[in-house]
Amino acid sequence: MIHATEVLGAETFDSAGNLVGRVKEMFIVPDEQPNRVGRLMLARGKYRPIVARYDQIGSVSPGEVRLSTDESALELYQPNEGWLAMQKDLLDQQIIDTNGRKVVRVNDVDLADQRTNGNTELRVTQVDVGLTGAVGRLLHGIVPPSAIRRVQEKLPQRTIRWDFVNIIEPDPLRRVKLRLTSERLAELHPADIADIMEELSPDERQSIVATLDEETAAEAIAELDERLQTQVVEKLDPERAADIIEEMNPDEAADLIQNLEPETSREVLEEMDTREAADVEALLNFSPDTAGGMMTTEIVVVGEDATRGEVIDHIRFHEIPPDELDDIVLINREAKLAGTVPVGRLLLAATDQRMAELAFEPLLSVSPHTKDKDVFEIFDKYNLRGLVVVNEENYPIGAITVDDVVSRMLAKL
Amino acid sequence: MNTWITLTDTLSTWMAQGKGLTRRTRPLRRRIAVFLAVVGPGLITSNVDNDAGGITTYTVAGAQFGYLLLWSLIPMTLALYVSEEMCARMGVVTGKGLSDLIREEFGFRSTFFVMLAALLVDLGNTVAEFAGVAAAMQIFGISKYLSVPLAALLVWMLVVRGSSRQVEKIFLVACAFYLSYVVSAFLAKPDWLLATKETVIPSLHVNSGYLLMLTALVGTTIAPWQFFYLQAGFVEKRVPARQYKHARLDVLVGSISCMVIVFFIIVCCAATLNAHGLTNISEAAQAAQALRPVAGRWAADLFAFGLLNASLFAASILPLSTAHVICEGLGFEAGLDHKLKEAPAFYSLYTGLIVVGAGIIMLPNAPLLKILVFSQVANGIWLPVVLIFILLLINRRDLMGQHTNTLTFNVIAWATGIVMIVLTLVLVYAALFQPGSAGLG
Numbered sequence: 001m002i003h004a005t006e007v008l009g010a011e012t013f014d015s016a017g018n019l020v021g022r023v024k025e026m027f028i029v030p031d032e033q034p035n036r037v038g039r040l041m042l043a044r045g046k047y048r049p050i051v052a053r054y055d056q057i058g059s060v061s062p063g064e065v066r067l068s069t070d071e072s073a074l075e076l077y078q079p080n081e082g083w084l085a086m087q088k089d090l091l092d093q094q095i096i097d098t099n100g101r102k103v104v105r106v107n108d109v110d111l112a113d114q115r116t117n118g119n120t121e122l123r124v125t126q127v128d129v130g131l132t133g134a135v136g137r138l139l140h141g142i143v144p145p146s147a148i149r150r151v152q153e154k155l156p157q158r159t160i161r162w163d164f165v166n167i168i169e170p171d172p173l174r175r176v177k178l179r180l181t182s183e184r185l186a187e188l189h190p191a192d193i194a195d196i197m198e199e200l201s202p203d204e205r206q207s208i209v210a211t212l213d214e215e216t217a218a219e220a221i222a223e224l225d226e227r228l229q230t231q232v233v234e235k236l237d238p239e240r241a242a243d244i245i246e247e248m249n250p251d252e253a254a255d256l257i258q259n260l261e262p263e264t265s266r267e268v269l270e271e272m273d274t275r276e277a278a279d280v281e282a283l284l285n286f287s288p289d290t291a292g293g294m295m296t297t298e299i300v301v302v303g304e305d306a307t308r309g310e311v312i313d314h315i316r317f318h319e320i321p322p323d324e325l326d327d328i329v330l331i332n333r334e335a336k337l338a339g340t341v342p343v344g345r346l347l348l349a350a351t352d353q354r355m356a357e358l359a360f361e362p363l364l365s366v367s368p369h370t371k372d373k374d375v376f377e378i379f380d381k382y383n384l385r386g387l388v389v390v391n392e393e394n395y396p397i398g399a400i401t402v403d404d405v406v407s408r409m410l411a412k413l
Numbered sequence: 414m415n416t417w418i419t420l421t422d423t424l425s426t427w428m429a430q431g432k433g434l435t436r437r438t439r440p441l442r443r444r445i446a447v448f449l450a451v452v453g454p455g456l457i458t459s460n461v462d463n464d465a466g467g468i469t470t471y472t473v474a475g476a477q478f479g480y481l482l483l484w485s486l487i488p489m490t491l492a493l494y495v496s497e498e499m500c501a502r503m504g505v506v507t508g509k510g511l512s513d514l515i516r517e518e519f520g521f522r523s524t525f526f527v528m529l530a531a532l533l534v535d536l537g538n539t540v541a542e543f544a545g546v547a548a549a550m551q552i553f554g555i556s557k558y559l560s561v562p563l564a565a566l567l568v569w570m571l572v573v574r575g576s577s578r579q580v581e582k583i584f585l586v587a588c589a590f591y592l593s594y595v596v597s598a599f600l601a602k603p604d605w606l607l608a609t610k611e612t613v614i615p616s617l618h619v620n621s622g623y624l625l626m627l628t629a630l631v632g633t634t635i636a637p638w639q640f641f642y643l644q645a646g647f648v649e650k651r652v653p654a655r656q657y658k659h660a661r662l663d664v665l666v667g668s669i670s671c672m673v674i675v676f677f678i679i680v681c682c683a684a685t686l687n688a689h690g691l692t693n694i695s696e697a698a699q700a701a702q703a704l705r706p707v708a709g710r711w712a713a714d715l716f717a718f719g720l721l722n723a724s725l726f727a728a729s730i731l732p733l734s735t736a737h738v739i740c741e742g743l744g745f746e747a748g749l750d751h752k753l754k755e756a757p758a759f760y761s762l763y764t765g766l767i768v769v770g771a772g773i774i775m776l777p778n779a780p781l782l783k784i785l786v787f788s789q790v791a792n793g794i795w796l797p798v799v800l801i802f803i804l805l806l807i808n809r810r811d812l813m814g815q816h817t818n819t820l821t822f823n824v825i826a827w828a829t830g831i832v833m834i835v836l837t838l839v840l841v842y843a844a845l846f847q848p849g850s851a852g853l854g
Contacts, residue, residue: 092517
């Protein structure tokens with residue numbers, strides 16, 4: 001194993017033993033191999049730098065590189081955006097540790113030196129984000145490498161496997177050239193993605209949103225704090241913003257849209273699917289500190305005469321996602337509110353049991369204009385998980401769930 | 414402060430009217446919230462600048478030279494604004510702290526030494542703040558063995574137990590307490606006409622005492638650590654580039670309000686100490702005591718209270734800012750939003766600075782004077798380095814895009830930088846070789 005910082009600056013000799021130059025930069029060429037050091041850039045004082053390819057590197061030790069070819073076989077260096085530079089793109093930069101779910105700064109990069117056909121290939125195994133790398137960087141060039149190694153062995157290691165490293169590249173074109181993907185990042189819980197985004201600079205945040213699919217992006221954005229939500233969405237183009245917002249619950253979408261600049265929110269609403277936009281616009285008419293401002297319009301409504309079996313079939317048929325399943329709202333023949341059935345009761349009921357028998361007592365509902373404080377009190381008094389919102393004619397128009405209450409209370413703290 | 418509140422209210426009202434009251438009342442409230450959310454770092458940073466060392470210097474300046482140095486406040490306001498504005502702009506545009514940027518652009522080793530220097534310099538400053546607490550409380554008859562540990566505990570609890578938002582509110586209140594100096598100045602019944610004249614018309618005197626005092630004024634007003642704190646403040650507030658003008662206004666209001674307080678401190682001391690021939694004052698606490706017979710009990714108590722407030726305020730921000738900057742640069746978790754367990758390096762640095770800073774003051778024969786001079790010298794050596802880093806970074810097109818300095822701004826900024834560097838080198842020289850003459854002596 002060898003550290004990247006031990007190779008950077010190393011004197012390089014060709015097969016005849018002549019000094020060629022010093023290693024100024026190392027490049028990973030993702031087009032060839034995603035973890036191999038594909039090129040060494042050698043600086044030669046006032047002459048133009050040249051490049052050694054991976055199959056021209058004979059051996060590598062701290063501070064010294066020996067090539068397996070003659071100097072004349074090396075090409076002149078041409079900058080290439082598709083190469084990942086060790087020094088410029090990795091060392092001292094922030095990366096996302098997708099395993100530890102946080103943003104860290106790279107102190108050093110660990111390379112494995114593998115012998116193949118008389119050459120040495122350097123493969124990136126892990127990045128060092130701990131004390132060992134820091135001490136190495138500090139002492140490098142002052143103390144001989146072997147002495148640094150001895151000190152490092154006594155220190156606790158903090159490293160991240162190369163597979164778990166997610167490189168943050170704000171430039172979308174370069175992302176493509178470097179073949180950077182965010183598969184592992186996208187697998188994290190949206191709340192973790194949001195936490196990571198909060199640690200980054202605005203451009204870097206934007207680059208993360210750009211790499212996520214709409215559904216994940218929607219979930220992650222919904223978890224961001226209000227200020228960041230608006231900032232991130234306002235920087236998207238309205239079409240993409242609309243696609244992402246359509247994936248959100250109407251109440252989350254409404255909260256977000258009303259915080260946007262009036263012009264942006266108009267553009268986004270125009271781009272959105274008509275039905276979803278109508279849902280959101282309906283919610284926008286309520287002030288955020290009322291029941292209407294807290295509620296979601298995505299509720300499951302069934303007739304009070306329906307049986308448990310029919311309701312379950314209904315839920316399966318409409319593929320209602322489990323996280324939207326809170327209370328089932330019952331209506332009578334005039335489509336007015338008749339009661340609510342907590343999912344727990346539904347779970348335990350017999351298949352042919354009628355919904356009306358399972359309804360929660362007493363029958364509770366609020367108007368959309370009810371103040372949030374009164375809503376909190378009702379939740380507390382009856383230990384509710386959900387509460388129906390009805391209009392003047394007693395038609396159910398939405399529901400408040402306990403997570404809306406928690407968010408709203410936190411915002412008020 | 415009052416003018417500041419009125420100003421922000423008026424501005425947010427204008428903005429709300431300008432962009433139209435859409436849909437419902439929410440946007441108006443939101444715009445005020447947006448503005449207030451941006452405001453803070455600039456105001457807090459500039460005010461915390463008037464810390465124990467600063468107040469001492471201003472006091473001595475007023476006592477020794479009366480109104481004669483007031484004219485320097487206007488160019489100093491400009492210098493303060495120019496240098497702080499660059500950090501605010503970097504914070505807003507890049508979304509990264511100053512130490513982050515130094516790390517990314519200049520590598521690990523430079524960062525390490527920058528951080529080490531920051532740690533030493535800030536430790537010296539922290540000691541000076543606790544010395545200020547001890548001195549102020551002594552005026553109220555409370556021993557330093559009681560006041561310093563209490564202050565250290567208070568400061569530590571405030572930051573570790575409080576949430577970011579609460580802490581910032583308390584800091585804003587601390588900014589308001591600087592008004593006690595304004596009241597003190599009015600109680601001292603100064604010659605306002607003369608004060609105004611001396612502020613507007615520069616009067617240069619060529620004698621070494623006067624020049625050294627001038628240098629000391631500049632040196633204490635622009636402290637290197639404040640750039641890190643200011644930039645981090647704007648990054649943490651997540652001010653978007655679009656709202657940069659609010660951030661700039663915040664910095665401007667902060668710079669001016671800082672200098673207004675300095676004005677009143679100098680005026681207060683000029684009208685009392687200087688007018689009564691009490692020119693041989695070397696520290697703020699001494700000034701507060703001397704004020705008693707000439708300006709009355711209230712003026713003296715308010716003066717001492719101002720010193721206490723300033724020292725406590727700076728004692729809570731300095732260690733916090735230092736711990737933050739160091740952890741950020743070296744890649745440890747930092748920030749008050751982390752729990753103790755998540756950011757051990759951050760909290761131990763923070764605690765360590767307070768414990769050591771207060772501990773040194775508690776030593777029975779602590780060489781306080783030497784420590785104060787040391788912290789002053791360290792600031793002086795340190796400032797040019799930080800300024801040069803800032804000027805190099807702000808002109809990087811790949812970082813700042815279209816927000817690099819304009820030519821005019823660069824000329825002003827480099828000129829400010831060079832003047833600052835020369836002045837502080839003079840101050841360092843004076844403090845090292847002529848202790849007692851550089852204001853803090």
